[in-house]
Amino acid sequence: MPRNLRNDNIVLTSAIHMLMKFGDIRLAESLFQSIKKKDVYTFGVLMNGYNMNDLSMKCFQILEEMIGENVSPNEIIWSVVIGACSQVRMLSRSQHTIDQIPSEILNKKSIQNSLIRMWGKCGSTEKAQNLFESVVDRDAMTYNAMINAFGLNGMGSEATQLYRKMPNNLRDESSHICALNACSHSGLLQEAWSIFNDTPFKTERIFTTMVDCLSRLFLFDEAQNLINEYEKTNKPSVIMYTSLLSGLRNNRNRYLSEKIYNRMKSFFPDQKQDLVAGVILLSNIYSSVGEHELATTFRSDQINYLGKNVKLGLSCTEVNGQLVTFHAHDHSHERSSEIFSEIDRLTSELIAYGYKCDSSWITRRLKEGETDLSVLCGHSERIAIAYNFVEQPDTKFIQITGNLRVCGDCHQAIKLIAKIRQCYIIVSDANRIHHFSPNGQCSCQDHF
Ligand SMILES: [Zn+2]
Ligand SMILES: [Zn+2]
Numbered sequence: 001m002p003r004n005l006r007n008d009n010i011v012l013t014s015a016i017h018m019l020m021k022f023g024d025i026r027l028a029e030s031l032f033q034s035i036k037k038k039d040v041y042t043f044g045v046l047m048n049g050y051n052m053n054d055l056s057m058k059c060f061q062i063l064e065e066m067i068g069e070n071v072s073p074n075e076i077i078w079s080v081v082i083g084a085c086s087q088v089r090m091l092s093r094s095q096h097t098i099d100q101i102p103s104e105i106l107n108k109k110s111i112q113n114s115l116i117r118m119w120g121k122c123g124s125t126e127k128a129q130n131l132f133e134s135v136v137d138r139d140a141m142t143y144n145a146m147i148n149a150f151g152l153n154g155m156g157s158e159a160t161q162l163y164r165k166m167p168n169n170l171r172d173e174s175s176h177i178c179a180l181n182a183c184s185h186s187g188l189l190q191e192a193w194s195i196f197n198d199t200p201f202k203t204e205r206i207f208t209t210m211v212d213c214l215s216r217l218f219l220f221d222e223a224q225n226l227i228n229e230y231e232k233t234n235k236p237s238v239i240m241y242t243s244l245l246s247g248l249r250n251n252r253n254r255y256l257s258e259k260i261y262n263r264m265k266s267f268f269p270d271q272k273q274d275l276v277a278g279v280i281l282l283s284n285i286y287s288s289v290g291e292h293e294l295a296t297t298f299r300s301d302q303i304n305y306l307g308k309n310v311k312l313g314l315s316c317t318e319v320n321g322q323l324v325t326f327h328a329h330d331h332s333h334e335r336s337s338e339i340f341s342e343i344d345r346l347t348s349e350l351i352a353y354g355y356k357c358d359s360s361w362i363t364r365r366l367k368e369g370e371t372d373l374s375v376l377c378g379h380s381e382r383i384a385i386a387y388n389f390v391e392q393p394d395t396k397f398i399q400i401t402g403n404l405r406v407c408g409d410c411h412q413a414i415k416l417i418a419k420i421r422q423c424y425i426i427v428s429d430a431n432r433i434h435h436f437s438p439n440g441q442c443s444c445q446d447h448f
Pocket of ligand 2: 435447
């Protein structure tokens with residue numbers, strides 16, 4: 001960069017934006033640090049970059065830094081921060097952040113729409129709905145955000161009712177998708193067909209959501225027929241096949257899964273990241289039917305061949321205002337030994353309550369000294385839950401967010417933990433939000 005531009009804020013801010021887009025966070029950060037007089041745009045671009053790169057947690061620290069440097073946040077900054085809250089998905093953090101936003105900004109419709117979306121993602125349909133009711137001139141985004149909030153939280157009928165109530169002229173592609181997703185998450189098959197059939201222009205995403213709905217209900221013939229119908233006039237779509245495979249995983253349908261994965265490989269040889277998702281699903285299916293050897297070889301051979309990395313499962317939680325992230329079998333936390341003793345305690349309580357671990361969710365070969373139970377109890381969700389009990393033994397509310405889908409064994413265990421410890425636990429996984437009540441039930445009614 002020419003020397004005379006190295007102190008130009010506009011140029012440097014654009015450079016930070018570009019670096020963030022390419023995922024070069026380290027360089028973007030060092031450029032940011034080099035700017036002597038940072039303005040509101042410089043902070044905004046850095047924070048937006050964190051959101052783009054799944055590092056939203058860092059936005060809160062930058063917000064504090066910004067306020068500390070007497071730069072006052074404008075509407076754009078608050079909108080980026082709300083985006084960060086939507087990604088972090090923690091109720092307490094979101095409430096703490098929203099409390100700092102001036103009321104004249106909170107009253108703007110675009111902010112209100114983002115907030116409805118955010119509360120939905122944080123697991124509070126109540127807060128989303130209160131806000132929705134207060135918006136006078138609702139637009140498509142207002143409705144879509146609320147329908148999605150209901151859908152994500154397993155309130156399928158509320159979502160479809162609102163979709164039906166929404167003025168026809170406001171409905172767009174997102175409205176159809178949000179409503180269909182809600183049906184998919186709640187197993188509302190008839191309602192889904194009715195929405196799908198009444199949708200005038202069916203896009204790839206609309207077809208995919210319907211395929212997903214059918215696959216979750218194990219209606220694989222109907223799902224495949226729908227894919228065939230789509231392919232009569234369109235190029236095949238990789239996400240449709242991934243949705244189908246995902247349903248097959250829950251159904252442990254080995255032969256159809258192999259067929260679907262092979263079709264994916266021949267249709268989409270260059271879509272490597274999607275193929276990795278397919279490999280993981282198929283190897284999980286092999287493990288779930290007891291073919292651990294085949295699962296391991298298939299997985300490592302295919303991943304090597306595709307030359308891509310597998311996404312590491314992470315769980316995040318917030319205790320006493322601190323966000324903490326764990327991966328499976330994570331011993332890096334300073335209270336790690338207490339956390340693992342708590343896991344042992346929880347596991348004994350679970351066993352006394354009749355829990356038997358379901359080894360079909362183990363997706364790799366056991367290492368020396370490991371048992372089915374020790375592998376499953378080391379999943380990141382359980383570490384995050386145990387950590388909450390270590391920090392606050394009598395806690396009555398725990399919130400966990402994860403970047404993958406929660407496994408069936410953890411789902412079963414968390415239902416019991418909520419009951420035994422009489423604690424309300426919210427787990428937002430990559431796909432939906434589970435509300436585990438102290439009565440031992442989950443809001444998804446095991447439909448996940
Ligand atoms: Zn698990
Ligand atoms: Zn659930």
